[in-house]
Amino acid sequence: MKGKIFIIEDEASIVQLVQLNLEKEGFVVSSSLNGNEGLKELKKFEPNLLLLDWMLPDLSGIDVCKNIRRDSNLKNLPIIMLTAKGEEEDKIKGLESGVDDYITKPFSFNELHARIKAVLRRSDPNIISNDLTFEDLKLDRIEKRVFRADKEIQLGPTEFRLLEFxxxxxxxxxxRDQILETVWPNNVNVESRTIxxxxxxxxxxxxxxxKKELIRTVRSSGYSLV
Amino acid sequence: MKGKIFIIEDEASIVQLVQLNLEKEGFVVSSSLNGNEGLKELKKFEPNLLLLDWMLPDLSGIDVCKNIRRDSNLKNLPIIMLTAKGEEEDKIKGLESGVDDYITKPFSFNELHARIKAVLRRSDPNIISNDLTFEDLKLDRIEKRVFRADKEIQLGPTEFRLLEFxxxxxxxxxxRDQILETVWPNNVNVESRTIxxxxxxxxxxxxxxxKKELIRTVRSSGYSLV
DNA sequence: TTAAATTGTAATATTTCTGTAACAAAAGAA
DNA sequence: TTCTTTTGTTACAGAAATATTACAATTTAA
Known part of the structure; x- marks a missing residue:
């Protein structure tokens, strides 16, 4: 799963088009045609990103945006604003109101996709793909494989989870305690030195x-990946 | 490749929608917004099936259809007619003029897809592929056969479903749980070790x-095809 | 109906992984 | 330096996960 995207936009044709394209890319998509309803559904759907139209039949996009930023659960939801041509002067106002990016209609899907990826990469890099990477290290969570410098590496289950972590x-x-809590199944009791x-x-x-050592020991604190 | 589909339809929104969906399904799609141009492009594109709107700005769908049937190269091109509601009395006329099937707007994509498959299966069964392949492995879902390196392999029903999965x-x-859920009929209870x-x-x-082993064991995670 | 094929399970064998203890080495502190 | 604390390394026994086999029960085909 690449992530969930919610669309609030009153032009049904745009919604359909964007939704289809995004689903084709592997996103889970839901939408609403107006602001008030959208805000409600948002909370249920828990998206990773919101595509928000500037002009809506009821609330303005900015109002929706402000509403979201006030909600403690949604405060950090990334938002991309969809604006019509000629509304560009309002750019700054939009960004001020807490929008992460904006795009001017009519837009190409490629442009939209690029922006979505950019915003998601900033806010929650893990959503974009199921690969975790760091320098020349790659971990594929779907296929359960690990590569260093494009060479596959064999890991036991615990080492895999540890590296994933x-x-x-x-x-x-x-x-060590933090590692233990997260990497080991709950309720098991292992010596901290086991780590x-x-x-x-x-x-x-x-x-x-x-190649350089990838795991750093921080004396009296623990370990990290560098 | 699943086959090529041409669309002649003057409502751009429908064309976009259908085209996207069909491409998502693996068809190669091209389209035209009117009859005369459509006829020309048809010949270049050489589709395996035509989606034809009943009402076009220049020629009527029936005219296009007759034109096609007169052309020795296109004579056997399967055609699905798109009609608007209320034009249903014309069904028979449409089918008489050499249409293979028709569908009434507004239609769901699933319905359209089903009809396309049905028509293609009749006209050119090889296009609708029900084969799943991976490297030198081939599974024919229709004939329920499996081949490895072109040699047929005998599988029991459960092994067949497992490989299909x-x-x-x-x-x-x-x-194992995921496999169980999908491969075994619901509500049966089998030991996870049975897998x-x-x-x-x-x-x-x-x-x-x-030849290399095709099924990979991932300790503590499950299995995969590689 | 009989024979053959298929299926699930249990028992056993095999492989791989894990945690721990013991000792070595390194880093800080005194 | 010397002592103390922390981390690195190694080996190994037990645990856990998977592979394999055999068999009885069931289904399917002949």
């Missing part, structure tokens, strides 16, 4: 000679 | 010596 937030340092051993195993697997 | 999403790793046995049987059947 680090790849979600590279560079960040995690304590050292798994780190060692992971290191051994992903390290390639002449 | 893997072929729909090759490379993707499925858990191992069927995997073994499937492996035994589709493996050929000197």
């Amino acid at each position: 680090f790849l979600i937030n590279p560079k960040r340092v995690y304590s 050292d051993v798994h780190i060692r195993r992971l290191r051994q697997s992903i390290n390639i000679k002449d | 893997f072929l729909i999403n090759p490379k993707r790793v499925y858990s 191992d046995v069927h995997i073994r049987r499937l492996r035994q059947s589709i493996n050929i010596k000197d």
